[in-house]
Amino acid sequence: MTIIINQPQIEEAKGVSSDSKELLLDGGFVMPDTNAFGHTFRDYDVESARQKSVEEFYRMNHVHQTYDFVKRMREDYGKLDRVAMTVWECIELLNEFVDESDPDLDEPQIEHLLQTAEAIRKDYPDEDWLHLTGLIHDLGKVLLHHKFGQLPQWAVVGDTFPVGCAFDECNVHHKHFKGNSDYLNAKYNTKLGVYSEGCGLENVLMSWGHDDYMYLVAKENKTTLPSAGLFIIRYHSFYPLHKHGAYQYLMNEQDKENMKWLHVFNKYDLYSKSKVRIDVEKVKPYYLSLIEKVCISIQLLKSTSCEFVNDPKCSIDVSVLPRKAEMVRPSSFT
Ligand SMILES: O[C@H]1[C@H](O)[C@@H](O)[C@H](O)[C@@H](O)[C@H]1O
């Protein structure tokens, strides 16, 4: 798809020390204790209507996401050369999809995008770049749609993880990696695998899905979203790192800085999931105005065919968000 929008001047995130640029980070969002089904969030083992299908999703995901698969998908989809569509049209496409990897939500994805963005907007009214990030962070799920190749769910959604090195035990349903051909491959099954300590996440191949795809789309079209926004889009499903602290040895200094914003974002992404629907028509004008402000001239790839259609132990406390002086605030659009 091609999304052509005005190109405003938006600065990249950079060191800003004046008080006026600092943020009070915890905007007061109250995290609910239970999800819409009465369970704690992200409990992949609790007996529920969704447990079995979610586990089956992860089995497929863990078996098929090999180093070679990811490389091929990234090269193929990175061409972004086959279909043109506006951001809002893509958002509407998501109306028909329910994410099979998600134990906390069975609403259409358009609801989730708006619920996330609206929750952020309430707490951080001036951070319009973060509202927009919320709105588009899961837009890459259009890969499920036939116009974008109709990839199977295991190649689009779910938590992400690095390929090319050992699969950390913090990954949801880790046991299913035993069916992955990389599992016993000596090239890929050591702690560092093909990577080096501190190499930076941008040099790490992540399992293929909506995060990396949307990142490629935004970057290739030279979006003026701040780098923290791009980082959120690219790594928001990387729960093993941002929730459990696994794989930290792959990060560089820039990743650590961006991670602070991802922690803020994650709270809204996860805990805004609910059965309370957003009035789409009511909020649409605001988001259309945001989309116009940021440069996202997007081409999403339509693949002609796809041959693939067919633990608390290591938890770190992310409720402690970085304090205001530790954060660099990216410029907003205005
Ligand atoms: O099930 C969810 C869903 O697919 C989200 O979009 C993704 O960001 C999460 O990491 C995952 O747990």
Ligand SMILES: [Fe+2]
């Ligand atoms: Fe996501």
Ligand SMILES: [Fe+2]
């Ligand atoms: Fe999300």
